[in-house]
Amino acid sequence: MGSYRFIISGGGTGGHIYPAISIADELKRRHPDAEFLFVGAKDRMEMEKVPQAGYKIEGLWITGIQRKLTLKNVLFPIKLISSLIKASNIVSRFKPHAVVGTGGFASGPLLKAASGRNIPCVLQEQNSFAGITNKLLKNKVAKICVAYDGMERFFPADKIVKTGNPVRADLISIQENQSDALGFFGLNTQKKTLLVLGGSLGSKRINVLIADNLEFFKSLNLQLIWQCGKGYIKTYEGQNSDSVKIHAFLNDMAKAYAAADMIISRSGAGAVSELCLVGKPTIFIPSPVVAEDHQTKNAQALVAEDAAIMIKESDLEEKFKEEFLTVFESEEKRERLSKNIKALALPNATKDICDEIEKLLN
Ligand SMILES: CC(=O)N[C@H]1[C@@H](OP(=O)(O)OP(=O)(O)OC[C@H]2O[C@@H](n3ccc(=O)[nH]c3=O)[C@H](O)[C@@H]2O)O[C@H](CO)[C@@H](O)[C@@H]1O
Structure with a gap:
């Protein structure tokens, strides 16, 4: 049998990118000769993170539509048409056997182009409240893999498969030991460690909270790994010290999770799925500004x-x-929280999603 070609499309934030990479990694494990192409949005995080994971990516000139009348909105129809043309060219040239959309604006034009050519498409929806792009695509795809019950509110019931969210393989069973991980971050192996996660882009409110409480953490003899987000590093890098390690973005999450005794985090779908596997006492501070308050x-x-x-x-x-x-x-209490969060993990999500994709190939 000739080798398969897959297009994986999604992005905008880590929440859409990492599931896409996990799915590609598993397909590659099953079909080592397969070819992969990612399609994302120009200037967004995927243009950096996907090549780092070893895959090719092409960027479409696309953004979401804003509620207000702005220059961005005036440009929206032009961007959309340009993206539809480029997406169509990409699909014609690459001739994928299947296409996977993980949410985010770029997956709209790409899956529209692919489904128009009768190429089987699968969507993966991470949240308990469906994203706009996935809602627009629901009738064009063969299957929709979800992580929560009750998704019939958004999608045709016969297309839904509950799989859970893909988590990168190195986070499914973390091999790192805590002392090595603490050494990696330049921290003291004798102290307790708090990991602070603001979501893939960082969180302004969580950063303010942590900055305000540095003395409090110090009084508890706690040390910190603090992921503040690319846009906030300039503001906070001055706070770096022996016991406070500030990072714009953590490229090695397995080490960060291994180093932690306690975690404070946003509750994006990806963070939640990973934290269930990690099984450590966690305090969530949901972002209140996401669609339908889905982080809460x-x-x-x-x-x-x-x-x-x-x-x-x-x-x-x-x-x-x-x-x-x-x-x-x-x-x-810490032990109880750890035990209970671990019980909610869905470690087979990526495999189950790839099974659905493979059914469409035959
Ligand atoms: C503000 C916003 O729109 N947030 C949404 C976005 O969140 P966000 O992009 O923050 O995504 P998630 O919490 O779902 O996942 C974050 C991912 O980034 C990784 N990571 C994070 C920080 C870091 O330093 N290094 C790193 O690798 C995490 O390991 C995880 O895999 O997508 C999620 C999934 O659709 C939604 O539920 C969130 O509401």
């Missing part, structure tokens, strides 16, 4: 199982220290 729903699903703590941004001022201490000071 992602976190609530875990809180309901006594598997994590959630503090809303609006409560941080009043409750942060107290809530933090209830976890930090109780070994029994």
Whole structure:
């Protein structure tokens, strides 16, 4: 049999990119001769992260539509037409056997072009609230792999398969030991370590919270790995010290998770899926500005199982220290949270998604 060709399209934020890379890695493991092409949006994170993972990527000139009348909006129809033409050329040239869309604007034109040529397409929706691009594509694709129950609200029921979200292979069973990981970050192996994650782009509010509480953490003899986001590194890099390690972006998440004793994180779908596998005591601070408040729903699903703590941004001022201490000071609580969050992990997601893709090849 000749080798397969796959196009994987998605991006904008890490939340759409990493699932795409995990799926490609598993397809490659199954079909070592297969060819892969990624299609993302020009100027977005995928243009850097996908080549780092060893795959080719082409960028479309596309952005989302804004609610206000802005220059970006005036350009939107032009960008859309240009992207549709480029997507169509890419599909004609590469002739994929199957196409996978993981959400984000670039996957819109690409999957539209592919489905128009009767190439089988699969969508992967990470969140409990479907993204706009995936909703627009729902009738054009063969299968939609989801991570939450109740997705019939958005998609045709007969196309839905509940698989969970892909997690990169090195995060499914982390091999790193804690002392080595602490050494990697230049931290003290005798101290407890707090890992702070602001989501792939970083979080302004979490950064302010951490900066305001550096003395508090110091008083607890805690050291920090603090991922602040590319846009915030200039503001915070001056705070780097022996016990506070600030990073714009963590390229080696396995080491970061291995180093941590406790974690504070946004509750993007990818972060949540990974943290279930990691199984450490976690405090979620959901972003309140995402569609339908879906990060709060992602976190609530875990809180309901006594598997994590959630503090809303609006409560941080009043409750942060107290809530933090209830976890930090109780070994029994930390153990319970770890055990319960681990029980929610779906480690076979990537395999199950690839099984669905393979069914369409035959
Ligand atoms: C602000 C925003 O729109 N957030 C959305 C975005 O989140 P965001 O892009 O933050 O994505 P997720 O939380 O889903 O995943 C983040 C991914 O980036 C990785 N990572 C993160 C930080 C770092 O330093 N290094 C690193 O590798 C994580 O390991 C994870 O794989 O997509 C998610 C999935 O559609 C949504 O649920 C979020 O609401």
